[in-house]
Amino acid sequence: MIDHGRLFREAWIEGVRRHFPGEPKPGYVAxxxxxxxxxxxxxxxxxxxxxxxxxxxxxxxxxxxxDQRGRFVALCWTAQIYRAFTDPKPSxxxxxxxxxxxxxxxxxxxxxxxxxxxxxxxxx
Numbered sequence: 001m002i003d004h005g006r007l008f009r010e011a012w013i014e015g016v017r018r019h020f021p022g023e024p025k026p027g028y029v030a031x032x033x034x035x036x037x038x039x040x041x042x043x044x045x046x047x048x049x050x051x052x053x054x055x056x057x058x059x060x061x062x063x064x065x066x067d068q069r070g071r072f073v074a075l076c077w078t079a080q081i082y083r084a085f086t087d088p089k090p091s092x093x094x095x096x097x098x099x100x101x102x103x104x105x106x107x108x109x110x111x112x113x114x115x116x117x118x119x120x121x122x123x124x
Contacts, residue, residue: 004043005032005040005043005044006043007047007113008043008044008047008110008114009040009043010032010113011109011113011114012028012106013028013029013031014109015105015109015110016028017029018105018106018109019105020106039084041084042080042081042084045080046073046076049076050073050076050114051114053072054114054115054118061115066108067096069107069111070108070110070111073108073110073111074099074104077107078092078093
């Protein structure tokens, strides 16, 4: 059984370490145990949404571009930000084209990591 929140968080941290220019903010790479509860809940929700999308596509997600994959993750995350905060900072809810390239790359990597985990889970 996949722990959705941790899986998402680990994929985020791995992506930040790979793509963030320079030294990331400590909160970007904080371990699961130090992640705020709202963020844990959001991570689990987004992971569940992405996994459901992958499952419901019956393999068709393989045809999505890297940007399309990342956009889906970003949009799901934006909905969770609105759920958690009444008046979030504009940068927290920016559209895909307004996200920095490193964050776009991380979101795309997250989709790929979740797809890989889903395939591994299905084969066990």
